[in-house]
Structure formats: structure tokens, C-alpha cells
Amino acid sequence: MECSAANINIREFRRDASRSQVACSRCSLGELCLPRGLDPDEVQRFEKIVNRSRPLRAGEHLFRAGDEFRSVASVRTGCFKSYVVDAEGQEQVLGFHLPGEIIGLDAIHSCRHTASVVALDTSAVCTLSFESVTQMARSMPELQAELFRIMSARISELETIAGDLSADERIAMFLLSLSDRFSRRGYSEHEFILAMSRRDIASFLRLATETVSRVLARLQKSGLLKVDRKQVRIRDLDALREVARQQAA
CATH class of the missing domain: 2.60.120.10 (Jelly Rolls)
Structure with missing residues (x-):
């Protein structure tokens, strides 16, 4: 070293x-x-x-x-x-x-x-x-x-x-990871700002940018999230965890 x-x-x-x-x-x-x-x-x-x-x-x-x-x-x-x-x-x-x-x-x-x-x-x-x-x-x-x-x-x-996950599962896991990391820093686990762009998120998750925007819109329509540009509010953490666990089901 x-x-x-x-x-x-x-x-x-x-x-x-x-x-x-x-x-x-x-x-x-x-x-x-x-x-x-x-x-x-x-x-x-x-x-x-x-x-x-x-x-x-x-x-x-x-x-x-x-x-x-x-x-x-x-x-x-x-x-x-x-x-x-x-x-x-x-x-x-x-x-x-x-x-x-x-x-x-x-x-x-x-x-x-x-x-x-x-x-x-x-x-x-x-x-x-x-x-x-x-x-x-x-x-x-x-x-x-x-x-x-x-x-x-x-x-x-x-x-x-890198695992065999759907777009919904990847985005749910990404948001839950951010929620946990912000919570450990004393911030809200339900509401936070995304400093990264949709394009950056897509690159990290190995998805198309349009897919990220589409999944976020779908999760918002389902009542799990509220997304306003870079601000994200998780309305139902348990339901989002269920989306992330779908691969294991």
C-alpha cells in the first residue's frame, strides 16, 4: 500500500x-x-x-x-x-x-x-x-x-x-438507499433533494434516461412518491420496499 x-x-x-x-x-x-x-x-x-x-x-x-x-x-x-x-x-x-x-x-x-x-x-x-x-x-x-x-x-x-433487477426494482432500491443514508445523517427519510440528474441516475442504474423518468412518474401515479423536479417525497416507504423486494418474490 x-x-x-x-x-x-x-x-x-x-x-x-x-x-x-x-x-x-x-x-x-x-x-x-x-x-x-x-x-x-x-x-x-x-x-x-x-x-x-x-x-x-x-x-x-x-x-x-x-x-x-x-x-x-x-x-x-x-x-x-x-x-x-x-x-x-x-x-x-x-x-x-x-x-x-x-x-x-x-x-x-x-x-x-x-x-x-x-x-x-x-x-x-x-x-x-x-x-x-x-x-x-x-x-x-x-x-x-x-x-x-x-x-x-x-x-x-x-x-x-449489477444484478438481474427490473427498472422498477432498481429505482426503488436506489431511492431506499438514499432514504437510509440521509436518515443516518439526521435528515428526513421521507423527503430529500436529488443532487444528481436523471441522466446520472440512469447511468448508475444501467437504464435509459427515459426509463428513469417513466418509472418515477409511475411510482408517483401509484401514490408511492411525489416528485417535483429534484425534490422527492416518499409517501409510502413500506410500499416502496415491496417494489424493491419483487425480485425475491
């Missing part, structure tokens, strides 16, 4: 902004970002290797495919999209990243990022040089276990999307 000895931030952050940053242990996302089971001394050690970025504008890249792997990043605010471009020049969305989620672990093996990551709205991240993380993980098994847990969850998510 020795990729780079350089401890360089993905983005240089403003000195005046960094002085006002909240420590990880007092951050509202602490339970999501901090490795589980750290004692107070280990939390302080962890906080010392965390750097906080300046805000990134919508459309600004955190890193691009092929860039040297120096840091992993935790989303502090906003939303990011990871994607690759195929041989025909078509963009394929690999995932969306919300506050508290980790970006960049795809580069561990090759020491270069395999996907590009771009902000979908005004966003910011906390970065950790991977060298510092790996050194600390040697003496903090909880940190190493957390990295493995995150990678395992990501693999599971990709396998689910």
Missing part, C-alpha cells in the same frame, strides 16, 4: 476557514466518519491527520482518473459523483457520495485513481494522506477494520446494481 510519501491535500484550503473547522469528535458527521471503537487518545491522533478542503463548486473535480493516489477523502458537505469514461467516450456513473462517506479507496491497488470524482453542488471534503492512514492502521486495528468495512459495503452496492 506504499503509494506516496507526500502528504498533500487534494485541494488547498483557506487558512481562515481552517481555523473555524470543528474537530472530528465534535462534528455532526463524527459517528459516520470516525472509525468505530477508538478511545479518546486514538480519536485525537486521528484528528491530527485530517485536513479540510475549501468549498468546491458544482462541476469541479476532486480528482480525475489516472491521478496519483495521495489521499482518501470524506465528504463533509454536498454531494459528489464518481464516473469513468469508456472507449467510446461515454460516461458511466459508478456512484454518488453523501456527507460522511469515503471517496478514493478504489486507488489502493494501482496507486492511481481508476475513476474521476466531481462535485454535483457546492461541496467540501476532509482529506487524509493514505500514508498517514496506513501507518496509523498498523497500531489501530479499528481503523483497518473500518477501511475493510467501507470497501466491502461498496462492493455489495455494485453487485446489487
